[in-house]
Amino acid sequence: MKITLHVWRQSDAKDKGHFEKYVHPNVSPDSSFLEMLDEVNEDLLSQNKEPIAFDNDCREGICGACGMVINGAPHGPQRLTTTCQLHMRKFKDGDEVWIEPWRAKAFPVIRDLIVDRGAMDRIIEAGGYISINTQNAQDANALPIPKPVADKAMDAATCIGCGACVAACPNAAAMLFTSAKVSHLGLLPQGQPERARRVGNMVAQMEAEGFGGCTNHGDCAEACPKGIGLEFIARMNRDFFGAMLKSPDHIPARWKRR
């Protein structure tokens, strides 16, 4: 099939950037979206032109690197699917496809479709840990966890940190991501000692990175390739109110703008 691409090209963070048009005359419906881009790049290389820079690693939907906005939807038109797992059979012969990087102040463009998602790493750093004694692992049966709780924690833990929630959000908020990270530890017994401090610090870091706030549009959950739901944001808010009421120690310690 013939696909016309309009791809965002930007040589570095300072460049203003622009869309460039490419035509791929012969796309196999069985190829993945990234394979299609690989072919476009090979063609560009053979003409001695700069290939389109895009991030990717696992190509099996688990690393979260391959984010790009395809026709206005993060990771493209298929629900619960990362760009690398998206197949060209989801498009039609003659389609025009617009490809843009994640757009957020907190995600500066490094080049073309690659953005710096370091802000998310810093949110995890602010609270994504538990304190346990090292030495021998304790007997797993000594820590009973009800199945529904374990399942919910696991649902939160499926977050691959791709940033699609931020990209989809009309406010470029990182609430779904942060709530998943707050919840997956906060739900489990091992996460209890730091629970209040965790939510305070992670929220404070999230704010300091310059993300927007949640106004309950719900686009994030729809865009999430792992199907993480808005209930986690409500859960984080509850945790945050609780932490604030509990003790002034939970004043976000890292409350400073970058």
Added chain:
Amino acid sequence: MSKRNLAFYDTTIGKKAVMAVSGLILIGFIIGHMLGNLQIFMGADKLNAYAHLLHSMQGPLWGARLVIIAALIAHFWSAISLTLRNRAARPVQYQRKADLATTYAAKTMIFGGIILALFIVFHLAHLTLGEIGEFDPANVYANVVAGFQVQWIAGFYILAQAALALHLYHGAWSFLQTLGANHAKYNHLRKAFSIALALAVAVGNISIPVAVLSGFLK
């Protein structure tokens, strides 16, 4: 305000919680206000007696007014500050943007809100202070009917109520999520509640100017 409260209000979650609580207070007011006003269909004497009763209780009346004014200021202030922050979070817009889940109501909250703010000022000038047209403080019924016989005034009221319905359609669903109430078992009730509230408020309030315009109330 203690240091802790400041830190809380510094966050977008804190500001949103203030919006939710103040929004809830305003919802409570709006329901009471509508039920009071609907007494217009029970005749001039009934409505005027109700107005007289309210004015005879200056203490509670001002207590309630202060709460509502405080809620409006907190709501408005947080709305502006959140909206500016959210705009700043995406300096470069998408060329293409698909709406994945959001609604027209959710996307226009700030515009609907600004229409409401203008409406509130106009409404107070019109029927509380009596700055627009003829006004008799002792005859609320006559003021309402005379006001709505002017087409553009009735029109503005109807437009503002439509904006309010849209604001509530998102807001009444949204404030529970903001305050942390989201449960798979009850979420459909939240949606039903917001639709019912938006419709009830729109139909109830709009019925009054429509009744005057059509000559049913005179």
